[in-house]
Amino acid sequence: MKITEFLKHNYRHFNAAALIDAAEGYKTHLASGKKMLISLAGAMSTAELGVSLAEMIRQDKLHIISCTGANLEEDLMNLVAHSHYRRIPNYRDLTPQDxxxxxxxxxNRVTDTCIPEEEAFRKLQKHIYKIWKDADDKGERYFPHEFMYKLILSGVLEKEGYEIDPKNSWMIEAAKKNLPMVVPGWEDSTMGNIFASYCIKxxxxxxxxxxxxxxMMFLADxxxxxxxxxxxxxxxxxxxxxxxxxxxxxxxxxxDMEQTDVPFWSYFCQISDSTTSYGSYSGAVPNEKITxxxxxxxxxxxxxxSDATIVAPLIFAIVLDQ
Known part of the structure; x- marks a missing residue:
């Protein structure tokens, strides 16, 4: 039985049914010729969403990504340092001393997964600094993701050796297609902190x-x-x-631009376990966005x-007709 057949047979009510509806809505949206933005919050790259997201990019099932600086860099960290990662299934039992x-x-722990600083952070730092410095010396300016694309396409990471199958890296697939991207608040990331330190020095x-x-100006255009x-x-x-x-x-x-003919977002789906209360914008129901x-x-x-690490790959499977 295909994944899609299994899901449609078993996922009939509540959040399960919402998953099916959202996936079918996604397919209908693409079938009508419209484009799709996907936003990545949290630590989805460390959760290895690239296993399914890379295939979505390959098959042109999305057209632009908005992600945190952490997701931008952590896909590459996993690519070059996967064997040094440490999983801690009993993370709930850890003491402050642990x-x-x-x-x-x-x-550095992200839920049940520890990212190795020396093999991941510092390995990227060594290579990305040269690209930053080269642009700086030439008076050139680029977006954070464009520097990452340059790093990937330079081949230096591949030369040192990938530690996962590159087909499971969504950043590699994005770089190949020069996929449009926005990375708001990039400064709130390891590479952002490192870049700031070089500026301070x-x-x-x-x-x-x-x-x-x-x-934002790029996205508006x-x-x-x-x-x-x-x-x-x-x-x-x-x-x-x-x-x-x-x-x-x-x-x-x-x-603000008074472009009164601009169309609204034409499909909206959010995977979230944020509570709809206490001013939680992330948990606000879609109807609030109408206002x-x-x-x-x-x-x-x-x-x-529900948990996006569970739900997103299943929705992608349906969109990909798997």
């Missing part, structure tokens, strides 16, 4: 890295050119800035209240 011991071993200029405002009259789809994995930042481009164009000029009354809207 956590300190991991720190002293250079193992006077080794690089902050202006060498294009800013979040420039990302991209949306205007690609939305047509019916809009772009929005598939949000988790909450946070990866989703909050790009969805605002529509009301900005409409209200902010982001979604239309008729926009297909879905929420799957």
């Amino acid at each position: 956590e300190w011991d991991l720190l002293e071993k250079g193992l 006077g080794e690089l200029k902050a202006s060498t890295m294009k800013s979040g405002i420039e990302y 991209w949306y205007t050119k690609n939305a047509g009259t019916e809009g772009i789809g929005f598939f949000q994995i988790g909450g946070g800035i990866a989703g909050d930042f790009p969805i605002c481009v529509v009301p900005m164009l409409y209200q 902010w000029g982001k979604l239309d009354i008729t926009t297909p809207k879905f929420i799957v209240e």
